[in-house]
Ligand SMILES: Cc1ncc(C[n+]2csc(CCOP(=O)(O)OP(=O)(O)O)c2C)c(N)n1
């Protein structure tokens with residue numbers, strides 16, 4: 001299936017949504033839905049993104065996202081549970 | 095986490111502007127290139143008293159490329175500074191350029207006062223938004239107290255991991271407000287922790303794969319230069335004894351004079367380098383990124399090769415080409431770890447590379463880079479560039495613009511050392527040459543610095559020669575004057591039936607380059623006849639107290655060969671118009 005859900009923890013700072021959505025736009029990754037909310041840590045926000053891969057690899061989407069300094073961590077959600085993302089790109093979690 | 099030295103000024107009361115300058119001093123900045131204006135003006139007052147040398151440019155684009163030239167020569171972060179709005183947008187091209195070529199750059203811009211942000215205030219531009227796509231990171235600082243941390247983080251991000259440009263936009267009121275200087279003792283960024291040491295398993299896998307390969311080739315990219323890994327690379331190459339290619343960004347990473355060096359791959363690469371990648375059974379990729387100018391049509395690139403891909407940026411792995419063995423980490427550490435691992439693997443089994451090396455050497459000798467002299471006895475652009483390289487020697491630093499002259503400068507100058515060839519590879523920025531040479535000369539004042547520039551490129555950024563003349567930065571500029579946008583003209587010759595729409599610059603008539611040079615405080619020379627070539631270059635070499643500009647008036651129709659036309663396969667490389675190598679006589 002080409003639709004995946006990822007949970008992204010980001011620094012809660014002005015412009016962070018633009019950083020993430022801008023990355024998706026310029027690399028031609030499709031966002032089906034995006035929800036942003038708080039976490040128990042006021043300095044960290046949580047984004048839940050449904051990405052429609054359409055030919056891109058999830059691994060590459062995650063690796064590019066992880067290059068954003070404001071992105072702290074990324075996990076894939078499968079049936080509501082967190083799944084470790086396939087590690088073909090070693091250490092993309094930094 | 096990174097710890098850093100805490101300066102004595104810590105805890106002292108001062109303005110945000112002074113804290114900016116103290117921060118730059120704490121980051122060990124010795125020079126910056128910039129031009130003031132209203133929003134950044136508070137910072138220029140303490141700059142007046144600082145030990146940091148500020149070089150006043152004539153256009154902010156010049157400041158950006160100069161900072162890049164400085165960074166590429168020294169390996170340290172280059173620094174440029176500009177005001178808000180148009181000052182900041184003039185930095186956009188150099189920042190994009192630095193992003194494409196992984197250059198550590200810190201750009202500081204003034205912003206309108208924080209209360210005015212979002213009101214379309216005078217000289218307001220959302221430079222953080224504009225530069226988001228191509229900076230490694232950027233900051234908008236609206237409080238004086240946040241300045242030192244932002245600057246410290248900017249330098250840390252720019253220079254660590256895969257280097258890149260970082261912009262710090264500072265609201266004017268943050269510069270004007272009183273604060274207490276507080277340079278952070280440590281930098282901790284939750285979302286940034288680049289992997290430096292490669293994991294042992296990937297090193298072992300890489301060594302095992304190399305030890306099985308009968309046709310390996312080292313595909314060397316600019317990352318080797320950034321990682322200062324040339325010495326280690328040379329040891330690795332000696333150990334395996336396999337051929338090497340160096341990309342446009344890697345020229346100088348491995349000596350051109352080495353017999354195993356096949357030259358540059360890609361669109362204007364040598365037949366041997368292009369073919370080595372195509373026919374290899376293993377690409378040992380070191381700090382290169384499978385750019386389309388190297389791979390040609392990707393689906394036909396190196397189809398039978400396995401791939402080892404070593405890079406500090408995990409996002410490069412599997413981006414364009416699948417990597418059988420990815421190795422993420424600093425290249426110097428990677429190569430250093432690979433040497434003993436490969437030694438051990440080769441002791442167990444050592445494939446015979448002789449047939450592979452012999453066929454590559456045969457290609458290299460059958461299809462050397464070359465050019466034909468113009469029939470009419472006029473000056474050959476390739477000959478000009480080749481002679482400049484020979485006469486000025488291998489310690490010289492070269493920069494170039496973008497176009498035919500750039501490709502010839504990459505092809506016909508022999509590079510023996512890293513950081514002696516500076517050009518705009520990923521972005522292809524016309525106008526890079528002169529300001530980058532200025533920055534290079536500031537970073538390496540004892541070196542001879544030549545900008546090999548095009549007549550088109552030169553007309554984009556030559557104003558920085560005024561900066562050079564006034565600040566004792568005696569660079570040398572060779573204008574390869576073919577009176578046209580030559581590279582574009584070449585494509586029109588080949589793909590548009592010779593319909594030369596808007597590529598004639600008439601620059602043998604206007605401008606008068608030597609007079610323009612003299613007007614900017616430089617020595618202006620010109621050369622039109624082959625018999626005057628060496629004497630003119632020697633004259634330029636003898637002038638070291640002023641910038642020199644030489645107008646080399648060359649034949650207009652010379653073309654860059656070999657060529658793999660855009661979008662076609664590397665297998666379709668042409669050595670001259672409609673002329674493919676004679677593959678039948680080669681055993682590959
Ligand atoms: C800023 C910019 N504009 C346009 C181009 C497209 N372009 C690539 S090479 C070239 C010609 C450059 O002319 P010149 O500096 O005279 O170099 P030549 O090819 O003649 O050696 C042009 C217009 C570019 N690379 N950069």
Ligand SMILES: [Mg+2]
Pocket residue numbers: 497548549550574575576577578579580
């Ligand atoms: Mg030209």
